[in-house]
Amino acid sequence: MAAYQALGMIETFGLVFISQAADAMCKAGDVELVGYENTASGYISVLVRGDVAACQAAVDAGVKAVEAMEDANLYSYVVIPSPHPGLEKIIERYSLDRLIPDSAK
Secondary structure (H helix, E strand, O other): OOOOOOEEEEEEEEEHHHHHHHHHHHHHHOOEEEEEEEEEEEEEEEEEOOOOOHHHHHHHHHHHHOOOOOOOOOOEEEEEEOOOHHHHHHHHEEEHHOOHHHHHH
């Protein structure tokens, strides 16, 4: 996918919740799962990119999936329709290619 497409992000507490969110996000729209980041003290964020409508559908589905789980702790979520090119430096940090070595794929 081309750089600087819309971004969709969800942050919640715990791997189980973020995995549920990521699954719902990928199923809900034509988005690319960019990656994830363990931000602090168990909070994990997941990032997708695609066109604005797909990212919005993905984030909405992810939020709904987390909220449907018992004891869910949804921290934050956002869709950025037209991210500044400078955000690419942050997006690279999330990349699954960077987080998972080729030998583990």
